[in-house]
Amino acid sequence: MYLKTKGLVIRETRIKEADKLLTLLCPGQGKMTVKARGVMKDKSKNSASCQLFCWSDFTLYENRGYYTVTEATPVDMFSELQTDPVKFSLGAYFCEICELLSQTDWVSDELLRLTLNMLYALCRLDVPSELVRGAFEARALVCGGYMPDIEVCAGCGCEPDTPIISISEFTVRCVNCPGEYGEEKAISVEAYRALKYFLSAPLKKLLGISLSPGDIGYLVSVTEAWLESRVGGKASRNYYKGMLNYG
Numbered sequence: 001m002y003l004k005t006k007g008l009v010i011r012e013t014r015i016k017e018a019d020k021l022l023t024l025l026c027p028g029q030g031k032m033t034v035k036a037r038g039v040m041k042d043k044s045k046n047s048a049s050c051q052l053f054c055w056s057d058f059t060l061y062e063n064r065g066y067y068t069v070t071e072a073t074p075v076d077m078f079s080e081l082q083t084d085p086v087k088f089s090l091g092a093y094f095c096e097i098c099e100l101l102s103q104t105d106w107v108s109d110e111l112l113r114l115t116l117n118m119l120y121a122l123c124r125l126d127v128p129s130e131l132v133r134g135a136f137e138a139r140a141l142v143c144g145g146y147m148p149d150i151e152v153c154a155g156c157g158c159e160p161d162t163p164i165i166s167i168s169e170f171t172v173r174c175v176n177c178p179g180e181y182g183e184e185k186a187i188s189v190e191a192y193r194a195l196k197y198f199l200s201a202p203l204k205k206l207l208g209i210s211l212s213p214g215d216i217g218y219l220v221s222v223t224e225a226w227l228e229s230r231v232g233g234k235a236s237r238n239y240y241k242g243m244l245n246y247g
Helices: 079-083 085-101 109-124 129-143 189-200 213-230 234-246
Strands: 002-015 019-026 030-036 055-063 066-076 163-166 172-174 184-186
Touching: 002 030, 002 066, 002 085, 002 109, 019 109, 030 055, 079 085, 079 109, 085 109, 085 129, 085 234, 109 129, 129 189, 129 213, 129 234, 163 189, 184 213, 189 213, 213 234
Parallel strands: 030 066
Antiparallel strands: 002 019, 002 055, 019 030, 055 066, 163 172, 163 184
16 A cells, blocks of 8 residues: 655664664654665655755555655755854754654644744744744644633733743743743743744744743743643753854
């Protein structure tokens, strides 16, 4: 039985001498693990399509629940990531979060579209990488079923003018409203408004705002803490941050 599908390569693992095991995120299919035989050979016609970050057209052969790549044609290789260590490490972090949020037979086409959009932004838009990261982290949580409730203060029901974000409870409060909200982080008003925007804006317009470097710092301090508390991905994120600081 053959299956034709587009797929984003979010993990590649070399097996044997010339084969790879690929993890794909596919529209309408979700996360799939497929075997790509011989793609490490120089003359393989499928090698370009079976690399990390590649968005490709795949023809897969299924036998007893296992899939093998028979044909693959690249649609977008996001090749710009290969020449920039900071962007490469951030793209790899995005792919790891996709894998952590996705379950086999669980489909989130919005998560796939989000990741493709953010890889495109890293490659071809003049947007700070930390703003791209904050947008991705916030929206990835929503795609994974974790929707923060930060429209109004959890204590008084008003929009806070000095917002404090609860990491464990996914809520916001005014600085003077008492309560038990677990680990908390202060955030600027501008970063708070951007955070609300990222949670609900159309994906095509997700990066249609700008923030100062200081406000971006507030933003990602919250989004990375939220994501780590629910999903993980700390090691690959820290590698990206190390590359960012080194650069």
